[in-house]
Amino acid sequence: MRSAREALTASQRSPLLSALGVITIAFSLFAFGLFGLVAINIRRALEQVEERVEVRAFLSDSADIENVAAAMKDVGAFPEVLRVDYVSKEAALERARKEMGEFADVFEAGVLPASIEVHLRPGMRSPTTVKSVADRIKTYHFVDDVRYGEEWVEKLYRLRNIATVAGIALGVAFAAVAVIIIGATIRMTVLARAKEISIMRLVGATDMFIRMPFLIDGLLKGVSGGLLALLLVWITNRVINEYFIETIFFDREMMFLGVIGGAMMGVLGSLVSVGRHLRRV
Amino acid sequence: MIRLTEVGKEYPRSGVALAHVSFQVRKGEFVFLTGPSGSGKTTILKLLYMDDRPTHGEVWINGVSSKTASGSEITRLRRRIGIVFQDFRLLEDRSAEANVRFALEVTGSPKATIRSKVTRVLTQVGLASKATSFPREMSGGEQQRVAIARALVNDPFVLIADEPTGNLDERATRGVFQLLRDINASGTAVIMATHDLDLVRRSNYRTIELNHGRIVFDSAETPGTPPPPFDEEAPVPETPTSPADAI
Numbered sequence: 327m328r329s330a331r332e333a334l335t336a337s338q339r340s341p342l343l344s345a346l347g348v349i350t351i352a353f354s355l356f357a358f359g360l361f362g363l364v365a366i367n368i369r370r371a372l373e374q375v376e377e378r379v380e381v382r383a384f385l386s387d388s389a390d391i392e393n394v395a396a397a398m399k400d401v402g403a404f405p406e407v408l409r410v411d412y413v414s415k416e417a418a419l420e421r422a423r424k425e426m427g428e429f430a431d432v433f434e435a436g437v438l439p440a441s442i443e444v445h446l447r448p449g450m451r452s453p454t455t456v457k458s459v460a461d462r463i464k465t466y467h468f469v470d471d472v473r474y475g476e477e478w479v480e481k482l483y484r485l486r487n488i489a490t491v492a493g494i495a496l497g498v499a500f501a502a503v504a505v506i507i508i509g510a511t512i513r514m515t516v517l518a519r520a521k522e523i524s525i526m527r528l529v530g531a532t533d534m535f536i537r538m539p540f541l542i543d544g545l546l547k548g549v550s551g552g553l554l555a556l557l558l559v560w561i562t563n564r565v566i567n568e569y570f571i572e573t574i575f576f577d578r579e580m581m582f583l584g585v586i587g588g589a590m591m592g593v594l595g596s597l598v599s600v601g602r603h604l605r606r607v
Numbered sequence: 608m609i610r611l612t613e614v615g616k617e618y619p620r621s622g623v624a625l626a627h628v629s630f631q632v633r634k635g636e637f638v639f640l641t642g643p644s645g646s647g648k649t650t651i652l653k654l655l656y657m658d659d660r661p662t663h664g665e666v667w668i669n670g671v672s673s674k675t676a677s678g679s680e681i682t683r684l685r686r687r688i689g690i691v692f693q694d695f696r697l698l699e700d701r702s703a704e705a706n707v708r709f710a711l712e713v714t715g716s717p718k719a720t721i722r723s724k725v726t727r728v729l730t731q732v733g734l735a736s737k738a739t740s741f742p743r744e745m746s747g748g749e750q751q752r753v754a755i756a757r758a759l760v761n762d763p764f765v766l767i768a769d770e771p772t773g774n775l776d777e778r779a780t781r782g783v784f785q786l787l788r789d790i791n792a793s794g795t796a797v798i799m800a801t802h803d804l805d806l807v808r809r810s811n812y813r814t815i816e817l818n819h820g821r822i823v824f825d826s827a828e829t830p831g832t833p834p835p836p837f838d839e840e841a842p843v844p845e846t847p848t849s850p851a852d853a854i
Binding site: 339521522524525526527528530533535 | 679685698710714
């Protein structure tokens with residue numbers, strides 16, 4: 327209670343320094359937030375593409391419909407498989423005509439074989455998993471050919487891996503920069519009160535007693551900076567949505583985590599700054 | 608109460624600050640630490656309030672040893688020591704009363720007793736009427752009195768003063784010195800580092816003189832002998848002074 331009062335009084339004594347601290351924290355978290363926004367939108371785009379990964383098994387003309395139904399049931403029970411659809415010759419023709427538009431009349435009835443389309447579960451769309459499912463489907467004697475866009479799946483998967491690694495590396499770098507900036511901001515507050523700290527030590531205040539108001543100050547600045555950063559990212563997202571492309575925004579949990587992250591950075595920054603100062607004086 | 612045994616202090620850059628320093632201070636004693644700049648007076652005081660630890664030897668103060676003192680022991684010890692500096696070290700944005708109150712608040716004193724304690728010490732140092740004044744509104748002597756009031760408010764067994772009159776004119780110096788004498792007369796030991804040899808000669812208190820980090824004179828060892836006037840260019844003694852015994 328005393329520490330909270332002390333933290334607020336200190337902010338009131340130097341309002342400019344406090345405002346500067348909150349704004350600095352807000353901008354460093356804003357940069358981090360923008361990066362997060364880009365990252366979740368890229369992830370979302372890749373997920374949408376990944377949803378189209380499927381294994382298509384073309385059936386021979388002599389395939390018995392009962393055998394095919396039994397095979398579909400078997401394949402549907404594979405742990406990797408989400409759904410199995412049967413595409414009859416007629417449905418295949420219909421679809422091809424729709425996709426080809428003005429060249430629709432080049433197809434004649436009976437040209438396209440019947441097939442089964444195997445959709446995979448999310449997280450089960452890596453090249454090796456897709457190949458393993460395709461190989462198992464190939465073993466059915468009535469399956470003429472299996473296609474799953476081998477090269478395309480591999481490229482997509484590589485792209486996803488690169489995006490994940492780059493995302494983590496950039497995220498860590500942005501977070502590190504944010505922590506350093508927040509630490510430096512709080513250090514300014516610590517230095518502004520260096521005399522007070524030295525007197526506290528001389529009259530016998532405990533280190534915890536000295537630290538506490540700074541930790542609360544860091545927490546308040548972190549939360550305020552986090553909320554301000556969230557507002558800025560939200561405004562940016564609205565502008566992008568309005569004038570450029572459709573994007574998604576953080577969900578409620580992510581927003582909450584962002585603000586908590588800001589608070590943690592504030593506390594961590596204070597802990598490091600005051601700790602270093604106390605070791606030196 | 609206070610004992611230094613063969614204390615030495617070396618700093619990585621500036622070298623030897625203290626060597627073979629031994630002396631004791633009894634309860635309620637008044638001791639001057641004199642000597643030229645850089646002779647080790649401030650280093651000794653820092654070792655006493657454990658702002659630093661000796662490189663060699665041992666400092667004992669009120670049952671706490673420099674060899675074993677933990678952080679919390681040092682914190683508790685400092686609540687029983689009053690410390691005064693040449694530059695007062697007051698918080699400029701707080702009144703005299705708030706500066707004194709600060710020392711009680713940060714050591715967790717019960718709220719109910721704070722007001723009366725602050726009033727008592729401000730009266731003791733003759734500043735009851737200036738309780739609401741800010742440091743910038745006070746003279747150097749008055750500011751030092753506030754600093755002394757802050758040092759006294761926790762009822763210390765010893766008052767450590769590092770050049771407390773160094774920034775004051777002669778009249779303010781006399782006033783602050785008289786205040787320290789009164790404090791000593793009421794039973795609190797005073798260890799005062801000073802350059803002011805007039806002050807030392809005018810009083811009959813024990814004097815320990817330092818030069819180049821060594822004790823070159825201790826009036827407790829040769830009672831009745833006035834301390835020699837120190838010379839800024841004095842050579843380093845060849846042999847260490849033998850540890851002084853308790854008086």
